Amino acid sequence: MLTNTLSQGSYTSDDYNPIAKKYVKSPNINIRNAPINGKIVGSLKQGQSVLVYDRISSWERISKENQQPKWVSSSLLCSGEGCYINSSKNYIKSNLNSPKTKSTTSRTHKSTSSSYGGSCPCSSSSNCFGPRGGRYCITSGGNKRYR
Structure with a gap:
């Protein structure tokens, strides 16, 4: 892999910096290959952390530019470690009771x-x-x- 210094105005292909770190707040969410109506390509469980590299409307890209696209809905993520603890689990328990x-x-x-x-x-x-x-x-x- 070729690496150039910042003074030369280039960077390595691994230099994609995330814009945020978020956590999955729902029990299980789908990962899609495109925002809105994309095909489901995977899933994440509550509490898993993801790095956000791009944001379009209410969708967040959790893959780097040089990787297969992976998108999740912003409404299913939260910010701050432990933010998922009091979100959907308590909501589901209260609705079940x-x-x-x-x-x-x-x-x-x-x-x-x-x-x-x-x-x-x-x-x-x-x-x-x-x-x-x-x-x-x-x-x-x-x-x-x-x-």
Whole structure:
């Protein structure tokens, strides 16, 4: 490999400097050969570090100019060591736990409302509970009225 000094105005082919170091914040991301609709050529796992060599819109090139192009979406990367720890894992855990809590609540409320024959007339003090925990009653016209 030929190497010239900086005073001669040249550099080696290995002198591609990254513009940033980022980390994968999602559990698994695809590497593409072109931004947007590129073919999937690989994947990265959460916490892996990547060097960014170029940026186009919301896509970042993680390969040097003399290598096969590898692009990832900017929204799936974060800056700073450990930035990925509190990102998607906690988001996924909270989303997995939330529906279980809601469905348990809904089942409890459904059994309460079924003891009133499935209807909850507004003339009584009973309530029906919607799938997201909202309370309502059924008017004499058959419409729901939220309480």
